[in-house]
Amino acid sequence: xxxxxxxxxxxxxxxxxxxxxxxxxxxxxxxxxxxxxxxxxxxxxxxxxxxxxxxxxxxxxxxxxxxxxxxxxxxxxxxxxxxxxxxxxxxxxxxxxxxxxxxxxxxxxxxxxxxxxxxxxxxxxxxxxxxxxxxxxxxxxxxxxxxxxxxxxxxxxxxxxxxxxxxxxxxxxxxxxxxx
Amino acid sequence: xxxxxxxxxxxxxxxxxxxxxxxxxxxxxxxxxxxxxxxxxxxxxxxxxxxxxxxxxxxxxxxxxxxxxxxxxxxxxxxxxxxxxxxxxxxxxxxxxxxxxxxxxxxxxxxxxxxxxxxxxxxxxxxxxxxxxxxxxxxxxxxxxxxxxxxxxxxxxxxxxxxxxxxxxxxxxxxxxxxxxxxxxxxxxxxxxxxxxxxxxxxxxxxxxxxxxxxxxxxxxxxxxxxxxxxxxxxxxxxxxxxxxxxxxxxxxxxxxxxxxxxxxxxxxxxxxxxxxxxxxxxxxxxxxxxxxxxxxxxxxxxxxxxxxxxxxxxxxxxxxxxxxxxxxxxxxxxxxxxxxxxxxxxxxxxxxxxxxxxxxxxxxxxxxxxxxxxxxxxxxxxxxxxxxxxxxxxxxxxxxxxxxxxxxxxxxxxxxxxxxxxxxxxxxxxxxxxxxxxxxxxxxxxxxxxxxxxxxxxxxxxxxxxxxxxxxxxxxxxxxxxxxxxxxxxxxxxxxxxxxxxxxxxxxxxxxxxxxxxxxxxxxxxxxxxxxxxxxxxxxxxxxxxxxxxxxxxxxxxxxxxxxxxxxxxxxxxxxxxxxxxxxxxxxxxxxxxxxxxxxxxxxxxxxxxxxxxxxxxxxxxxxxxxxxxxxxxxxxxxxxxxxxxxxxxxxxxxxxxxxxxxxxxxxxxxxxxxxxxxxxxxxxxxxxxxxxxxxxxxxxxxxxxxxxxxxxxxxxxxxxxxxxxxxxxxxxxxxxxxxxxxxxxxxxxxxxxxxx
Numbered sequence: 001x002x003x004x005x006x007x008x009x010x011x012x013x014x015x016x017x018x019x020x021x022x023x024x025x026x027x028x029x030x031x032x033x034x035x036x037x038x039x040x041x042x043x044x045x046x047x048x049x050x051x052x053x054x055x056x057x058x059x060x061x062x063x064x065x066x067x068x069x070x071x072x073x074x075x076x077x078x079x080x081x082x083x084x085x086x087x088x089x090x091x092x093x094x095x096x097x098x099x100x101x102x103x104x105x106x107x108x109x110x111x112x113x114x115x116x117x118x119x120x121x122x123x124x125x126x127x128x129x130x131x132x133x134x135x136x137x138x139x140x141x142x143x144x145x146x147x148x149x150x151x152x153x154x155x156x157x158x159x160x161x162x163x164x165x166x167x168x169x170x171x172x173x174x175x176x177x178x179x180x
Numbered sequence: 181x182x183x184x185x186x187x188x189x190x191x192x193x194x195x196x197x198x199x200x201x202x203x204x205x206x207x208x209x210x211x212x213x214x215x216x217x218x219x220x221x222x223x224x225x226x227x228x229x230x231x232x233x234x235x236x237x238x239x240x241x242x243x244x245x246x247x248x249x250x251x252x253x254x255x256x257x258x259x260x261x262x263x264x265x266x267x268x269x270x271x272x273x274x275x276x277x278x279x280x281x282x283x284x285x286x287x288x289x290x291x292x293x294x295x296x297x298x299x300x301x302x303x304x305x306x307x308x309x310x311x312x313x314x315x316x317x318x319x320x321x322x323x324x325x326x327x328x329x330x331x332x333x334x335x336x337x338x339x340x341x342x343x344x345x346x347x348x349x350x351x352x353x354x355x356x357x358x359x360x361x362x363x364x365x366x367x368x369x370x371x372x373x374x375x376x377x378x379x380x381x382x383x384x385x386x387x388x389x390x391x392x393x394x395x396x397x398x399x400x401x402x403x404x405x406x407x408x409x410x411x412x413x414x415x416x417x418x419x420x421x422x423x424x425x426x427x428x429x430x431x432x433x434x435x436x437x438x439x440x441x442x443x444x445x446x447x448x449x450x451x452x453x454x455x456x457x458x459x460x461x462x463x464x465x466x467x468x469x470x471x472x473x474x475x476x477x478x479x480x481x482x483x484x485x486x487x488x489x490x491x492x493x494x495x496x497x498x499x500x501x502x503x504x505x506x507x508x509x510x511x512x513x514x515x516x517x518x519x520x521x522x523x524x525x526x527x528x529x530x531x532x533x534x535x536x537x538x539x540x541x542x543x544x545x546x547x548x549x550x551x552x553x554x555x556x557x558x559x560x561x562x563x564x565x566x567x568x569x570x571x572x573x574x575x576x577x578x579x580x581x582x583x584x585x586x587x588x589x590x591x592x593x594x595x596x597x598x599x600x601x602x603x604x605x606x607x608x609x610x611x612x613x614x615x616x617x618x619x620x621x622x623x624x625x626x627x628x629x630x631x632x633x634x635x636x637x638x639x640x641x642x643x644x645x646x647x648x649x650x651x652x653x654x655x656x657x658x659x660x661x662x663x664x665x666x667x668x669x670x671x672x673x674x675x676x677x678x679x680x681x682x683x684x685x686x687x688x689x690x691x692x693x694x695x696x697x698x699x700x701x702x703x704x705x706x707x708x709x710x711x712x713x714x715x716x717x718x719x720x721x722x723x724x725x726x727x728x729x730x731x732x733x734x735x736x737x738x739x740x741x742x743x744x745x746x747x748x749x750x751x752x753x754x755x756x757x758x759x760x761x762x763x764x765x766x767x768x769x770x771x772x773x774x775x776x777x778x779x780x781x782x783x784x785x786x787x788x789x790x791x792x793x794x795x796x797x798x799x800x801x802x803x804x805x806x807x808x809x810x811x812x813x814x815x816x817x818x819x820x821x822x823x824x825x826x827x828x829x830x831x832x833x834x835x836x837x838x839x840x841x842x843x844x845x846x847x848x849x850x851x852x853x854x855x856x857x858x859x860x861x862x863x864x865x866x867x868x869x870x871x872x873x874x875x876x877x878x879x880x881x882x883x884x885x886x887x888x889x890x891x892x893x894x895x896x897x898x899x900x901x902x903x904x905x906x907x908x909x910x911x912x913x914x915x916x917x918x919x920x921x922x923x924x925x926x927x928x929x930x931x932x933x934x935x936x937x938x
Contacts, residue, residue: 051607
């Protein structure tokens with residue numbers, strides 16, 4: 001499967017008490033300080049006025065970082081926009097690395113460190129391309145090997161579950177949860 | 181893997197599919213450096229592919245202005261517009277009407293190519309931001325497959341045709357304007373007479389004189405439904421207005437005809453388009469809108485010219501063919517009407533929502549429910565769920581409004597509590613639609629290249645503050661409207677609000693400070709019946725205080741049931757200004773309050789350094805330049821066919837390119853020339869070859885003979901070399917046509933007449 005538009009969401013820990021708007025100054029400072037490697041950071045967009053939406057977006061040419069709440073739960077979503085090199089497992093791993101690295105940086109920010117921690121025991125994978133990866137069992141099956149490989153790298157073990165999510169009209173998404 | 185083009189081939193109307201293919205080829209030509217950036221810019225604008233802030237490759241990050249090194253390596257999609265920079269996509273929704281299926285596809289597109297946010301504009305369109313141009317052809321095909329085209333959503337063209345969102349169900353209307361708005365939108369879309377404007381043309385329909393919904397008086401062309409009695413029978417028609425517009429200098433539209441018969445609507449609009457294309461300003465874009473032409477000529481002379489043009493228009497059966505289908509036109513409610521019964525349980529918040537968001541239809545037992553969208557935004561998830569609610573309660577009928585909301589029509593009263601609960605569950609159950617809380621705004625500095633101040637930031641702040649006190653608000657204040665524009669260009673329609681604000685800037689203590697000019701007393705009702713008066717510029721962070729003071733003064737000093745406009749007219753500018761004078765004058769130092777020097781929602785220090793070149797007007801590219809670029813595109817496609825060994829197709833495309841180039845030249849003298857080869861070659865020979873107008877100083881008529889030879893000899897044989905030669909000749913012919921046009925431009929431009937040379 002030649003999927004390029006990969007999205008990965010790391011959920012905030014339930015005890016986190018952060019609001020999307022808290023990310024506005026942080027993302028602006030990231031642009032000032034060019035904090036994200038290999039990404040051309042462009043602007044910050046604030047959609048926090050819309051319930052259960054993308055929240056605050058750090059828009060880059062290659063990808064965007066969203067304080068996403070579209071599934072009702074707060075998290076950091078990495079939304080890839082430009083193609084990446086390598087085979088699908090490598091692309092998924094690269095996206096996971098990007099979101100994990102951003103999450104670590106956010107947890108270290110002075111204005112956020114007391115407010116947010118991200119859960120490393122689960123993540124959500126979204127195939128943001130209905131043409132390449134329609135939300136079907138066949139697509140899910142085709143994605144599983146790459147996703148499993150990337151998940152094993154992410155968790156450092158192979159004890160995890162992959163659960164397909166979403167209605168037919170939604171994009172194919174998979175909740176990946178560690179069981180170790 | 182299939183592409184969207186292949187997957188949706190059966191569902192895309194043939195002409196729309198071809199147009200998207202052409203746009204894709206234009207993109208390819210631009211990437212290869214074979215299409216001028218100005219012509220490409222106007223081509224993409226006419227497909228709704230718009231620029232966005234920072235696409236010129238620089239941004240002030242709060243400390244300094246930095247370069248954004250887009251990877252496009254100098255490739256541009258227009259002057260000072262990097263190819264890889266994120267852009268805005270505008271999607272026309274004629275009369276704001278859309279189906280649940282269409283809404284779902286829009287939601288998918290926003291999700292996959294943007295950030296899952298769908299923005300409803302002040303002209304009933306949708307806009308998506310942060311889109312990459314490479315995704316636009318697929319996006320267009322997905323939309324085309326459900327009956328939506330982005331053609332002419334921007335650029336110097338006929339923009340989205342708007343109409344009252346309650347047309348057909350409103351008790352105050354003369355008749356339902358929907359089918360007429362649709363017919364005119366279909367008729368003018370891609371119409372040859374609408375391709376050579378100096379600026380855009382905005383058109384609106386209203387069902388009545390008194391309400392606001394259509395905003396006819398601020399449009400280039402506006403039609404209000406009217407009836408009169410003729411020979412004892414009631415006859416429908418339109419009061420037609422022309423030359424209205426907002427912008428920096430608002431113009432109220434002038435009455436063109438008090439009663440235009442229905443069958444005259446389309447041809448009159450066509451005649452107006454022709455007169456505007458011919459006489460409208462092209463060089464000075466600041467004065468190129470129709471309103472300036474009407475003002476310059478005077479309405480009587482403008483009317484005379486249009487009527488003269490109308491007389492010589494070639495007959496078009498489409499002018500009236502749609503009228504035959506009108507008796508069958510109408511919306512069928514999904515459910516039989518049923519009143520709200522006294523013993524129905526009502527969800528919490530329902531009564532307030534019903535009071536502000538629900539309006540009775542003229543059809544007993546049915547109501548229109550307005551879904552108030554904060555700043556016109558909703559998410560893809562909300563849109564999908566809302567589409568399901570539309571299917572559940574009303575069937576097919578969804579409308580967008582110029583107040584950036586969504587409307588459900590044909591809701592039966594008995595369903596209201598359940599509908600409200602369902603809307604609330606998806607975050608769309610907000611009350612206060614159609615009130616002062618429901619602030620509308622253009623994108624401003626969030627994404628617009630021309631934005632000076634953060635209109636959305638201010639609108640968000642006002643909305644939050646006003647919502648908090650809406651329960652204790654005086655009814656007279658609740659009924660007011662606030663509209664915010666990020667600059668003087670009025671996309672937020674601030675001129676016609678009770679309280680309007682538009683962004684500007686002042687220097688205080690050596691710092692640039694975002695300000696908003698306060699405009700009071702605009703009239704939203706009576707189709708935007710009057711514009712407001714500016715009373716002074718106030719620092720952005722003090723605008724909420726302005727709203728409080730002005731509305732308090734209104735409540736305390738209002739006489740009887742005086743409207744806000746009447747009130748502001750009576751008390752006068754001087755008194756109103758004195759209420760806010762101190763807010764305009766005093767300011768904290770930067771050290772005392774640095775936040776004062778920033779804009780709403782923006783943590784960066786305020787700057788004007790991010791202002792870019794606007795694309796609202798597009799590039800002024802003449803119709804001839806467009807036609808020649810299109811001819812070149814055909815020759816390029818001929819080369820591709822040749823490389824694929826499709827000689828016959830390559831030959832036909834190269835020949836068509838020559839014919840179209842010749843046709844473009846002939847059109848300079850004979851506007852209505854048909855594009856049939858026999859006619860084009862004959863007219864070209866008579867007007868350009870025999871007269872030696874086409875002659876080059878050195879080559880004389882050599883290049884013209886390439887066309888004549890292909891015309892006389894017919895297709896070249898199945899011979900790669902002969903086809904290659906023809907393609908080369910076609911390119912030379914088009915180059916010569918460009919040179920001929922340049923020479924003509926240096927001389928006195930030929931007069932264009934619809935009839936003279938026919």
